[in-house]
Every structure is written in C-alpha cells, then in structure tokens.
Amino acid sequence: MSTLIDGKALAAKLRAELKEKIAAFSEEKGRQIGLAVVLVGEDPASQVYVRNKIKACEEVGIRSYSYHLPAAAQEQDVEALVSELASSDNVDGILVQLPLPKHLDAEKILRLIPPAKDVDGFSAENVGNLAMHRESIVACTPFGVMKMLEEYGIDPKGKSAVVLGRSNIVGKPMAMLLINADATVTVCHSKTRDLKAVCAGADILVVAIGRAKFVTADMVKEGAVVIDVGMDRDENGKLCGDVDFENVKEKASFITPVPGGVGPMTITMLLYNTYIAAARR
Ligand code: GUN
Numbered sequence: 001m002s003t004l005i006d007g008k009a010l011a012a013k014l015r016a017e018l019k020e021k022i023a024a025f026s027e028e029k030g031r032q033i034g035l036a037v038v039l040v041g042e043d044p045a046s047q048v049y050v051r052n053k054i055k056a057c058e059e060v061g062i063r064s065y066s067y068h069l070p071a072a073a074q075e076q077d078v079e080a081l082v083s084e085l086a087s088s089d090n091v092d093g094i095l096v097q098l099p100l101p102k103h104l105d106a107e108k109i110l111r112l113i114p115p116a117k118d119v120d121g122f123s124a125e126n127v128g129n130l131a132m133h134r135e136s137i138v139a140c141t142p143f144g145v146m147k148m149l150e151e152y153g154i155d156p157k158g159k160s161a162v163v164l165g166r167s168n169i170v171g172k173p174m175a176m177l178l179i180n181a182d183a184t185v186t187v188c189h190s191k192t193r194d195l196k197a198v199c200a201g202a203d204i205l206v207v208a209i210g211r212a213k214f215v216t217a218d219m220v221k222e223g224a225v226v227i228d229v230g231m232d233r234d235e236n237g238k239l240c241g242d243v244d245f246e247n248v249k250e251k252a253s254f255i256t257p258v259p260g261g262v263g264p265m266t267i268t269m270l271l272y273n274t275y276i277a278a279a280r281r
Contacts, residue, residue: 002252003152005227007144010151011264015060018271022061025278032063033278035093035119035270036085040078041071041101050097056267062274065091071101078104082112092278093119095270116280119273121173130173133180137273142174144265145206145227146181152254154204154225156183162202163187164195164215164242170208170229178204195219207242217247226252229262 026032035057039050050066057064067081078100085091094113100106115125121139129136149156161183165171171187178185188198189209199205199219205226207215212232220226230242241258249255256262 002226002249002255004249005148005152005254005256005261007148007256007261007264010148011268014147014268015056015271018268018275019060022275025275026061031090032061033092033274034063034065034088034090035095035274036065036067036088036091038067038069038078038081038085038094038096040069040073040097040104043099046097046099053095053267053270056271057274060271062271063090073101073104075104075108078109079112082109086112086114086117091117092281093117093274095120117277119270119277120169121273122168127168127173130176130180137277138177138269139169139173140269140273141170141208141229141262141266142177143269143273144262145174145229146177147269148227148256148262148265149204149225154254156181156204159183159203160201161185161204161206162199163206163208164199165189165208165210165229167208174206174208178206209242211242212240213242213244215243215248217244217251220248220251222251223253224251225254226256227262228256228258230258231263232258 022033037050037053039046054064054066085094094117110122115123118126118137121137126136130138156178161178163171163175166187166189175185175187186198188195196219200221202224205224208229210230212234226243226248228241228243232240234240239259
C-alpha cells in the first residue's frame with residue numbers, strides 16, 4: 001500500500017501562506033499584485049481553466065485583469081494588447097491561455113511577454129535560466145510536482161527519476177528540475193524502446209503523456225514514487241490520470257491521485273509565480 005500525496009491539501013496550505021505574504025506585500029507597497037489573463041476564442045476547456053485561475057487570484061488577494069478576445073481576433077490586436085500589458089505598472093504577471101486559435105502566431109505573441117512577467121515560465125530566457133540552474137520563473141506544473149516531493153520528504157538526490165513525456169510545458173522543465181535536484185534523469189517519449197523496462201527502473205516516475213491509465217503496475221518498481229500529471233477520461237467518461245491508479249497504488253510507496261493530485265498544485269504555483277514576479281520587480 002502506498003501513501004497518497006494529497007495535492008488538494010498541500011495547495012490549500014500553500015495558498016493560505018501566500019495570502020498572508022500577498023497581504024503584507026500590498027500593505028508595504030500600497031498596491032495590489034496584478035495578473036493579466038488573456039483568452040482568445042471560445043474553447044470550453046480554456047474558458048474553465050481561465051475562470052479557475054481568476055477565482056484563485058481573488059482568493060489570495062491578487063488582482064486579475066481578464067481579457068477575452070473573439071476567436072477571429074487579428075494578430076495585431078492580440079500583439080497590441082500583450083504589448084500594452086507588458087509595459088503596464090499594474091501588471092506583474094501576464095498569462096496568455098494556450099492553445100491560441102490557429103491563425104495566430106503563438107510564438108510571436110508569447111515573445112512579447114517580458115521574461116520578468118512570464119508567470120507561466122514558458123519564455124526561452126526562463127527555460128534557459130532553469131537549464132543553467134539560475135534564478136528563473138519555473139513552469140507551474142513541474143514546479144508544483146517539486147513542491148509535492150519536498151512536502152512528503154522525498155529527496156530526488158541520487159535517485160533514478162524517469163519522466164514520461166517531453167513537452168515544453170511539463171516533461172522538459174520537469175527533467176531539468178530533477179537534474180538540478182541531483183537525480184539521475186531519463187526522459188521517455190513515444191519513440192523510446194523498451195519503455196516498460198525503463199519505467200520499471202525508476203525510483204521516481206513522473207507521467208505526463210496524456211493517455212488514460214497508460215502506466216500499468218508491471219511498469220512500476222516496488223516502492224517507487226509515482227506522480228501522475230495526466231487529466232484524461234476513462235472508458236466510462238470518468239476523470240482519470242495517465243496511471244492505472246488502482247493497481248499501481250499497491251506497488252508504489254507514494255502516489256498522486258487524479259483528481260486531487262497535481263491539478264490543484266498547478267494553479268497554486270501560478271499564484272506563487274505571480275507573487276515572486278511582483279516581489280522581484
Ligand atoms: N493551456 C494549458 N495549460 C496551460 C498553462 O499552464 N498555461 C497556459 N498559458 N496555457 C495553458
């Protein structure tokens with residue numbers, strides 16, 4: 001049997017701590033911390049994510065500036081908005097919700113966010129600083145995973161860590177954070193040979209591939225720490241992760257559930273990054 005890593009409880013604890021720090025900041029500086037959230041189009045999932053981010057801001061005392069542009073918005077209109085936010089004194093962090101409609105040049109738009117306001121940690125400067133183990137703003141999901149490991153006393157130092165997935169948002173920054181924490185890191189993806197054996201060698205297994213219940217018990221070492229970043233639907237339409245939780249929990253020493261694991265930590269780290277961006281300004 002494994003210990004459940006309770007992301008919901010940890011997120012609540014960190015948000016309560018942040019609320020106090022943010023109140024002290026606002027009192028001292030005589031201004032509110034501001035996060036600008038830009039949504040373009042009507043993607044239902046993005047609308048839910050953005051709503052949750054704005055609500056979370058309110059709860060900890062961050063002022064949110066919400067911009068919802070129509071799906072047919074012109075490139076120059078989105079660019080003009082992001083440029084204006086980039087130079088606004090009220091705005092400490094800028095988040096452009098992805099994916100953007102296909103006719104827009106997402107890379108060009110994201111490049112208009114100054115690295116100091118890039119609270120998603122997506123910019124080349126922040127990613128590069130992370131790779132070089134310098135001060136940076138770290139992508140929210142992998143940052144949240146590191147906080148969970150820390151909270152449960154799991155030190156990656158000297159351990160074999162396997163990251164399943166190589167996305168710019170999760171897999172790659174996750175691997176860099178684990179390297180910086182002195183783990184021996186392997187990154188797997190769809191072309192990896194003998195994936196099962198590689199995963200079965202992991203002391204810490206972080207799964208972010210977006211395939212429901214992909215990681216089965218035979219891919220997990222007895223006593224491994226299993227972190228599930230997935231948000232999928234099973235054959236009955238029920239929310240589940242990338243890990244076959246019911247069977248894997250019998251072998252793992254620690255495991256994150258879905259929902260209630262990594263998910264609540266992601267928005268918490270966005271709030272944290274916004275606070276850090278304001279404090280460093
Ligand atoms: N779309 C899905 N996840 C994310 C995220 O973490 N940040 C942004 N900006 N867009 C997303």
